[in-house]
Amino acid sequence: MTHFSAFSLLKNALSGHKGWREQWPDSQPKAEYDVVIVGAGGHGLGAAYYLAKEHGITRVAVIDKGWLGGGNTGRNTTIIRSNYLYDESARLYDHALDLWEDLSQELNYNVMYSKRGVMMLAHNVHDVQSFQRHIHSNRLNGVDNRWLTPEEAKAFCPPLDISPRRRYPVMGAALQKRAGTARHDAVAWGYARAAAARGVDIIQNCAVTAIRRGPDGAVTGVETTKGFIRARKVAVSAAGNTSVVLESAGLRMPLESFPLQALVSEPVKPIFPCVVMSNSVHAYISQSDKGELVIGSGTDQYVSYSQRGGLPLIEHTVAAICEVFPIFRRMRMLRKWGGIVDVTPDRSPILGKLPIPGLYVNCGWGTGGFKATPGAGHLLAWTVAKDEPHPINAPFTLERFTTGRLIDEAAAAAVAH
Amino acid sequence: MLLIRCPYCEEDLPEAEFAYAGEAHIARPADPMALSDEEWRDYLFIRSNPRGTHFERWRHIHGCGRFFNAVRDTVSDKFRMTYKAGLPRPDLSAAKEAAE
Numbered sequence: 076m077t078h079f080s081a082f083s084l085l086k087n088a089l090s091g092h093k094g095w096r097e098q099w100p101d102s103q104p105k106a107e108y109d110v111v112i113v114g115a116g117g118h119g120l121g122a123a124y125y126l127a128k129e130h131g132i133t134r135v136a137v138i139d140k141g142w143l144g145g146g147n148t149g150r151n152t153t154i155i156r157s158n159y160l161y162d163e164s165a166r167l168y169d170h171a172l173d174l175w176e177d178l179s180q181e182l183n184y185n186v187m188y189s190k191r192g193v194m195m196l197a198h199n200v201h202d203v204q205s206f207q208r209h210i211h212s213n214r215l216n217g218v219d220n221r222w223l224t225p226e227e228a229k230a231f232c233p234p235l236d237i238s239p240r241r242r243y244p245v246m247g248a249a250l251q252k253r254a255g256t257a258r259h260d261a262v263a264w265g266y267a268r269a270a271a272a273r274g275v276d277i278i279q280n281c282a283v284t285a286i287r288r289g290p291d292g293a294v295t296g297v298e299t300t301k302g303f304i305r306a307r308k309v310a311v312s313a314a315g316n317t318s319v320v321l322e323s324a325g326l327r328m329p330l331e332s333f334p335l336q337a338l339v340s341e342p343v344k345p346i347f348p349c350v351v352m353s354n355s356v357h358a359y360i361s362q363s364d365k366g367e368l369v370i371g372s373g374t375d376q377y378v379s380y381s382q383r384g385g386l387p388l389i390e391h392t393v394a395a396i397c398e399v400f401p402i403f404r405r406m407r408m409l410r411k412w413g414g415i416v417d418v419t420p421d422r423s424p425i426l427g428k429l430p431i432p433g434l435y436v437n438c439g440w441g442t443g444g445f446k447a448t449p450g451a452g453h454l455l456a457w458t459v460a461k462d463e464p465h466p467i468n469a470p471f472t473l474e475r476f477t478t479g480r481l482i483d484e485a486a487a488a489a490v491a492h
Numbered sequence: 493m494l495l496i497r498c499p500y501c502e503e504d505l506p507e508a509e510f511a512y513a514g515e516a517h518i519a520r521p522a523d524p525m526a527l528s529d530e531e532w533r534d535y536l537f538i539r540s541n542p543r544g545t546h547f548e549r550w551r552h553i554h555g556c557g558r559f560f561n562a563v564r565d566t567v568s569d570k571f572r573m574t575y576k577a578g579l580p581r582p583d584l585s586a587a588k589e590a591a592e
Contacts, residue, residue, distance in 0.1 A: 316543070318539075318541040319541075319542075319543045327534075327538045327540070328538070328541070329533070329537035329538050329539065330539065330541055331539050331541050332541055332566075376511065376512035377494075377512040377548065377564070377569075378515075378539075378541060378546055378548070378566055379566050379567075379569055380543050380566050380567050381566070381567060381568070381569050383569075385493055385494060385507060386493055387493060387507060387508055420536070420537045476533045476536075476537045476538075477529045477530055477532075477533045478529070479529075
């Protein structure tokens with residue numbers, strides 16, 4: 076693996092950038108692996124990297140039916156934050172945030188993690204009380220989050236209009252300064268490159284059609300469009316398609332898959348310094364380093380695998396943005412797209428062992444999986460290697476839907492993830 | 493924008509008039525006290541979430557207000573048919589032959 080540095084950049088600049096080579100090989104499947112990971116998104120590639128680096132398991136294949144990072148990893152709005160209400164969630168997402176901090180150095184690949192701050196606007200008394208409850212809960216858990224007055228919010232984000240006569244006046248805001256954005260593609264590429272350098276095979280355009288089990292019930296491998304691959308451990312990290320993959324192993328999951336849409340504007344000069352979310356109006360917005368305004372919409376109401384989504388939601392989202400930021404009323408939107416997100420009944424992920432020996436899952440991240448990428452990969456690798464969950468992901472079992480011990484972020488947080 | 497046929501109004505109307513109401517044909521347990529934890533889990537949380545034909549409920553919320561059932565393909569989002577609430581799950585092979 077070529078080491079990236081200022082020196083290698085300079086050397087290649089002098090030779091007309093013709094010396095850059097392929098960063099990882101396009102592997103073909105071998106007959107057998109120790110671990111097969113289904114889904115080459117950031118989470119799956121991250122898990123492969125940590126399996127190789129921290130647990131010394133390098134006979135690993137990451138299999139994807141499309142190209143790596145082509146699912147929700149490449150379709151999200153790249154927002155990273157950890158200001159979740161409950162103790163379990165705060166620990167989980169803050170663990171990911173800790174890993175984000177030095178991910179670029181760790182992978183020797185610039186993931187462009189930018190701690191530009193995520194600000195959530197409060198528009199009414201209920202918002203104010205709910206955000207302050209969040210802030211207190213976060214601070215007890217050691218998670219960065221603080222309250223801003225409307226004037227402080229305006230100072231932090233100058234395009235904000237805090238006039239009290241607005242339809243949705245800004246009554247204050249919760250700010251997590253440590254939160255921000257990262258370059259989503261670079262996260263997948265960085266993990267892929269670092270994992271491949273440690274011997275992991277990344278197999279693209281190879282759909283897993285079924286999970287096979289032996290007479291004792293344990294996993295024996297996966298059936299794919301490129302033939303059978305033997306493996307005693309299989310980890311499924313396939314986002315919206317998780318329930319389809321697991322059904323082949325005889326498991327029915329508490330998941331529903333919905334399209335989640337996003338859109339970007341034409342690129343403009345730097346105008347928007349942070350990420351702003353407005354949960355009651357349902358708008359969230361940031362500006363990419365390329366200059367586009369990146370705008371997140373919501374999920375369509377119906378189950379779908381279309382990766383497209385309906386236009387009424389886009390109309391609703393743009394209306395909300397124009398209401399909160401009248402300055403953007405004449406911006407033109409360039410494109411919109413959808414990703415299929417797998418949503419659990421309590422809006423918290425399922426990360427751990429399944430009732431079938433040798434089968435592990437990382438799913439149910441719903442509308443907020445990108446922020447957790449390094450954490451999910453790290454914890455999935457631990458769970459697979461040790462055949463038991465890490466204390467951080469121990470509460471996020473499938474069994475919680477039987478015992479009733481839910482981690483109900485949906486009702487309590489009332490937020491877009 | 494999806495066009496949805498309300499089987500009560502007998503009209504194709506825009507999606508904005510309707511609210512999705514989850515998977516269809518999930519019967520409320522007749523004897524709730526007799527259910528085990530696993531059966532409660534299946535009733536409350538487990539969904540079929542298929543990639544393909546899906547039986548689902550919709551409500552004509554900005555129209556007649558009534559619930560009805562629909563059969564939709566979750567990959568193309570195309571509706572195959574809608575039918576009144578309370579009717580049994582339609583036999584799709586029969587419906588296909590009738591259409592031909």
